[in-house]
Amino acid sequence: MHAFDIEKSAIDRCRQRFADIPQVDLSQSSFINFExxxxxxxxxxxxxxxxxxxxxxxxxxxxxxxxxxxxxxxxxxxxxxxxxxxxxxxxxxxxxxxxxxxxxxxxxxxxxxxxxxxxxxxxxxxxxxxxxxxxxxxxxxxxxx
CATH class of the missing domain: 3.40.50.150 (Vaccinia Virus protein VP39)
Structure with a gap:
């Protein structure tokens, strides 16, 4: 699973929330720059x-x-x-x-x-x-x- 947000604080919250789920790949990115x-x-x-x-x-x-x-x-x-x-x-x-x-x-x-x-x-x-x-x-x- 891949997710992104431009806000670092949102990524930090998600990293804490999904720490036990290694399948979650989180990126700090914009809509246009996300791969x-x-x-x-x-x-x-x-x-x-x-x-x-x-x-x-x-x-x-x-x-x-x-x-x-x-x-x-x-x-x-x-x-x-x-x-x-x-x-x-x-x-x-x-x-x-x-x-x-x-x-x-x-x-x-x-x-x-x-x-x-x-x-x-x-x-x-x-x-x-x-x-x-x-x-x-x-x-x-x-x-x-």
Whole structure:
């Protein structure tokens, strides 16, 4: 199993959590610099939308190339109605660095896949910090042809 994060603290936490599991290979890396190994499963839940928009096409190509025929992708994509997708009122949001995709663009990513599940989630509520937030997420489970 391979996993990466750009934050050293996240890698350190995972190294402690998975210390007894030698099959877990952890790397501190960015989306664009990670060497995606051939695999049968990609889990990218609440992560790919933090890929810089200008790098997303290249990163998606790497993800797609690494997933072997018959392999499964499970992940989520940020929709345009999410609070993080809108221009901020303050500099405390991620709007310049997140990748936002329409439903059509997400579906195009999976043209060569058998889509097992495609769910659009829209919900308003409060973040754990008590800040109002509108969530708009496309969750996809798809098998590569």
């Amino acid at each position: 995606y190994p051939p695999c049968q499963l990609v889990v990218a839940d609440a992560s790919l939308f933090f890929c810089p928009p200008e790098a997303f096409a290249a990163v998606w190509q790497k993800v797609d190339d690494s997933l072997q025929p018959g392999g499964v992708f499970c992940g989520s994509f940020l929709g345009p109605e999410d609070t993080m997708a809108r221009e901020p009122e303050s500099e405390q949001t991620f709007w310049k660095t997140v990748t936002v995709l329409t439903e059509q663009k997400v579906r195009l990513l999976f043209e060569e896949y058998h889509v097992l599940s495609f769910t659009e989630h829209k919900r308003s509520g409060l973040t754990p910090q008590g800040t109002p937030h509108d969530w708009h997420i496309y969750a996809v489970v798809a098998q590569k042809g």
